[in-house]
Amino acid sequence: MRRILIVEDSPTMRALLTSALEELGTPVKITEAESGFEALRLLPRESFDLIVTDINMPDINGLELVSFVKSNAAYRSIPLVIVSTERSERDRDKGLGLGADAYLVKPFEPETLRQVAEDLLAASREG
């Protein structure tokens, strides 16, 4: 059972991301966070195998979440995907620079997300 944390403030988006990831080849348990703050609270409670986060959120932005995860010894190894409708090149560069493992620009196919997630989960298992 792999554990995935989805951080996204839009309920529809959250539901869609969840349903896309529920269809991975491996069994998954998905936890949804409605905000960056909620994600910060959830992180220490469970050991996640993958984080999928939006970039535009009202409390802290996705970049800040990446920075937090990647600068924290306890979470550093969790693979992290940023999903965004932002076409800002700079935000993308920053996200990857901060250590995000993938940056998907919406609209992308659910299959693309699944592919990326499966690759990252497989890599983290090996690592």
Added chain:
Amino acid sequence: MRGPHAERAPGWESLARAALRPRRVAEDPGVLRRLLAFELEGAPYAVPVERVREIVRLRPITPIPRTPPDVRGVISLRGEIVLVIDARQRLQLPQAPPTRSSRIIVVQNDEGRVAGLLVDGVNAVLRVAEDAFRLTPPGEPGAVAALCRCGDRFVSVLDLERMLDVDPDV
């Protein structure tokens, strides 16, 4: 909604449908229909409940010149001026003066247009299974959309669009 745009993100759309459906409590659409039953010339008629805005007692109706006889006139309903159609006239039933049990059923169509329907009296809300509906036999007046069996009686279910389609030419 679908059509030419469907190819944009087919994955998400089908996903959306699959994912979100179970989140709502299933309503069993189409199994039971609710009808407001009323009386005309001693016979039962009905209109779909979701189209009924309210039922009001008889109040002064101001006749309007230059309108067809089905148009009874206008009433004032909390500041709105609402046209009232005489259901008996519309269905070509014998005329009779309103009584104490007469009511005006205020109905509303898809676009939110309202109108009043003057009837002899309002009975009850019926819950009718879809399979109790029968097609209209030939010879029924145009505004009767279906007959539906309710206990030992057949209720005439009115087509409100046709019922409220007043002939503008007189």
Added chain:
Amino acid sequence: MARRRSRSGRTSKTEQEFVSEAEEIIERMRGGLADLEDQRAANDEVDPEVVNRLFRSAHSLKALAGLFGLDPIRHLAHQLEEILDALRLGRVSLESPAISLIAEAVRVFATLLEAVGDAEAIEVAAAPVAGLSEQIEAAVRAARSGPEVVEALDVDPEVLRTLTEYEEHRLQESLRHGRHIVLVDATFEIDSFEAGLTALSAAVRSQGELISTLPAPDDGSDSRIRFSLLSASSLAADALAGRIDVPGASVRSAMRRAAPRAPAAATPVEGADGLPSLQSISETVRVDIRKLDELMNLVGELVIQRGALGDLITTLQSHHATAWIANDFTRVHKELNRKLKDLQTAVIDVRMVPLHQIFEKVSRVVRGLRRELGKDVRLEVRGADTELDKLLVEELVDPLMHVVRNALDHAIEAPAERVARGKPPQGRIGIDAFQRGNHVVIAVSDDGTGIDTQGLRARAEARGLVAADETLSERDVLELIFAPGISTRLGVTDTSGRGVGMDVVRTNLTALGGVVDVKSTPGSGTTISMTLPITLAIVQSLIVCVDEQRFAIPLGSVLETLLVEPREIQRSRDRELLDLRGEALPLRRLSAEFGLGTPPPEAKLFAVVVGIGDLHMGLLVDRLEGQQDTVIKPIQGPIAAIRGIAGATEIGDREPVLVLDVAALVEDPQRRREAPCP
């Protein structure tokens, strides 16, 4: 009357999920828009956070619509996002049409959402999307090019790493205004940080702008979390520390060096006055016309209640035992009357807008057409500050445009032709607006060919509208341009449209309670006058009685009332006339008009002399019942306009009284000459 269309059965549940989230987003946008307008009205500086929230809403809506394949919404949301992005990054200012474009987009979103699930309705609702998107795009394009940001910032590069583009922009703005950039640090238990963090954020906001909240692991413990709040403040770190009274919080400068100001090279954006671009410029508030309608209706209700109160007082007066109290009531009632009248006037006043908005629109069209048609025309507009009810102004656009296009297209000759006729080569079209009593007159005149009455008559004869031997006055012939199927067009062009003639103009104006008149001199020009009531709202009406049924006649069109003895009524062919101070006043019996019962032939009658424009007529009624304030309401129901009835009103009791459409009644004789159906 805004009632939601039932969606059940037409949309899937997924769509409903989408719709409800999208509705929330649109609601938030409305809130944000209202905030912006409030701030602008109050002359406050616009809160960048409000713009940012609007941006985020547009962004979310775009993403949602994209997933559901709702192209019109996605497309418009995209444009909206662009302009809001430009706005929040300071590339567009609120002085531009930005706010009204945003408001319009929000309105269109709402109608699009209403239509989700109904392919046809979506198509209808999507009609304005392309045009609006273009306007927004143009506004963004026209905007000055934005700051090409941020290398020069003196801020600690660690801080910059996690800022989004927008946050960087806020940072730069703050630096340009000489504010200090500080970091406020605090550490909280990870399970319960939100309360403490909220308090700290509030404290920071009270001293300046909170730009970003950066979480960081606490070095000491896994169960704790450290936050650094990046803020801009007029206070330096030391001074700020004293103001932020949150235990455990510390303040430090976020600058790389001590210099608080960015180099001058980084400040090309502002004008000399250095005003921030998001500043308010106007003291007006935009109000949804529907809100005004609601207000109007409420005033109308009050007026009705006041009428009921008057009836009660009359009852009190009629009984000896209560007459004394009636006097006190009368005094209060009078005062209430006065205030209510003030309120009515104020509310009506709010609805009034000057005509120059539509005149400008007409000018633009004329400029465009002039080039296209190769005609040299000068447009002279007078009385553009004449005011008219906002709703009427909107309804007036099409008829006015039609009349002006007609003049330009058909009446004004080509320059060479004009010279040959001894006219100056440049043609003239005049639009004159002025108030006449409770009406506004808009006259469109030209110095073109004039109407060819012989040709007009010939066409009317060909269509069977007029018999070849019928004697018609010049004026009667001119009136024929308003008959269906007779347009003034001499050739088909795209400009005036095909088959849409003056009859449509007349129909539209009549529906608004107005009239249209024509005067023309062959060879030297035509004048089309449109007369409209100033407002559709509360009007004083004369209550008359015919066959025991009451009718209201708006006082605005009543000239006088006369008591008529049956023997004074003269007959001329099939018409009844009255000698009114030497002039023949045509009469019309309302009882015959409306198929009501007639009084005995020897009974005295009353003539209500009505006039609209230049047309006068006496309406014969059984009895006069006095004057009343009336609110003319439309008749709800599946029936097209009823000729001669403008709507209904309530007077005191619950029984509606029909309001006569005087314009339609007065014009009826011409309408009798209607074309047989083709």
